[in-house]
Amino acid sequence: MTASDPTLPPAIECTSLVRIYRTDNLEVQALQGLDLHVAQGELIALVGASGSGKSTLLGILAGLDAPSAGSVRVDGRELAGLGPRERMLYRRRSVGFVWQSPPRNLLPQLTALQNVALPQRYNGVGRAARRARALELLDSMDVAHCRDRTPGRLSGGEQQRVAIAVALANSPTLLLADEPTGELDAESAHIVMAALREANTAHGVTTLIVTHDEEVAGQVRRTVAIRDGRTATETHRDEPASGAADAQADGEGATRPRRADVEYAVVDRTGRVQLPPEFTEPLGIRNLVRLTREPGHIEVWPEREAQQEPEPAKPEEDEA
Numbered sequence: 350m351t352a353s354d355p356t357l358p359p360a361i362e363c364t365s366l367v368r369i370y371r372t373d374n375l376e377v378q379a380l381q382g383l384d385l386h387v388a389q390g391e392l393i394a395l396v397g398a399s400g401s402g403k404s405t406l407l408g409i410l411a412g413l414d415a416p417s418a419g420s421v422r423v424d425g426r427e428l429a430g431l432g433p434r435e436r437m438l439y440r441r442r443s444v445g446f447v448w449q450s451p452p453r454n455l456l457p458q459l460t461a462l463q464n465v466a467l468p469q470r471y472n473g474v475g476r477a478a479r480r481a482r483a484l485e486l487l488d489s490m491d492v493a494h495c496r497d498r499t500p501g502r503l504s505g506g507e508q509q510r511v512a513i514a515v516a517l518a519n520s521p522t523l524l525l526a527d528e529p530t531g532e533l534d535a536e537s538a539h540i541v542m543a544a545l546r547e548a549n550t551a552h553g554v555t556t557l558i559v560t561h562d563e564e565v566a567g568q569v570r571r572t573v574a575i576r577d578g579r580t581a582t583e584t585h586r587d588e589p590a591s592g593a594a595d596a597q598a599d600g601e602g603a604t605r606p607r608r609a610d611v612e613y614a615v616v617d618r619t620g621r622v623q624l625p626p627e628f629t630e631p632l633g634i635r636n637l638v639r640l641t642r643e644p645g646h647i648e649v650w651p652e653r654e655a656q657q658e659p660e661p662a663k664p665e666e667d668e669a
């Protein structure tokens with residue numbers, strides 16, 4: 350992650366974001382008041398069960414969709430009220446997008462070099478500069494050898510690395526990837542993940558990756574979990590896994606375990622916290638809990654326990 354400049358606005362700031370899909374007689378609340386704050390230059394993974402709202406959020410951040418309510422700011426700019434032309438320019442200049450399916454990312458009749466040059470052409474970049482930038486990006490994604498081949502003659506992993514180069518072509522501030530390793534074997538997934546990290550560090554682009562793959566999520570410092578259309582928990586890692594091994598070598602060649610990951614529950618602006626089912630279900634917690642304030646922490650009691658007043662802790666007896 351590149352160090353973020355405190356004078357810059359956050360890369361992403363979602364506040365009470367709501368997206369309701371309405372069909373004939375059905376209403377689906379895909380996002381239900383989601384809050385998310387991402388600093389400039391961060392690389393984060395977004396995880397959550399199928400239907401939790403990940404793709405909906407990505408579509409809104411990409412400018413492909415608009416929220417029903419709430420605010421979404423990218424680099425301090427409110428997206429909710431953009432008109433069609435501003436939205437098109439935002440998509441063209443500010444965001445790069447990598448889809449799960451390699452063929453969806455590239456035009457099949459164009460070579461890798463032409464695919465990376467094309468978005469720059471739409472942005473008014475001259476021929477020589479387009480070509481130079483495309484070659485530089487293909488090199489930085491380690492696919493320079495693929496420059497004159499069409500996508501059909503590239504492996505899935507090579508296609509995804511060319512797709513990252515395409516996404517970076519117009520120097521976006523935000524790189525979004527929806528399950529970019531979802532159709533790849535483990536080795537290719539590892540290489541594509543390394544390319545996304547390279548995009549984040551060497552090109553300084555804030556990167557958000559939606560994934561179901563725990564190994565991919567384990568390779569970033571911050572993983573945000575969405576549940577029922579809201580950010581529910583976050584896992585922060587001091588030392589993300591490199592992807593291949595879960596231990597790191599010290600100077601003398603010995604390995605030491607990674608420091609423990611820390612999982613936080615997200616507290617939203619109104620003080621709401623989602624209690625994960627692995628905490629609530631064993632205790633039979635459903636509708637009500639009782640909170641007690643303790644020195645330095647808060648205790649959450651199931652309703653039936655709360656009805657029987659918790660006994661105050663007895664001072665420890667002197668064993669002498």
Ligand SMILES: Nc1ncnc2c1ncn2[C@@H]1O[C@H](COP(=O)(O)OP(=O)(O)OP(=O)(O)O)[C@@H](O)[C@H]1O
Pocket residue numbers: 370371372377378379397398399400401402403404405406
């Ligand atoms: N165009 C749409 N019309 C109606 N409902 C939709 C539409 N797109 C998504 N939904 C619904 O919104 C909810 C969130 O969907 P979304 O695709 O954002 O979830 P997801 O977390 O990305 O799921 P997955 O991991 O399966 O891709 C789901 O209940 C889904 O059925």
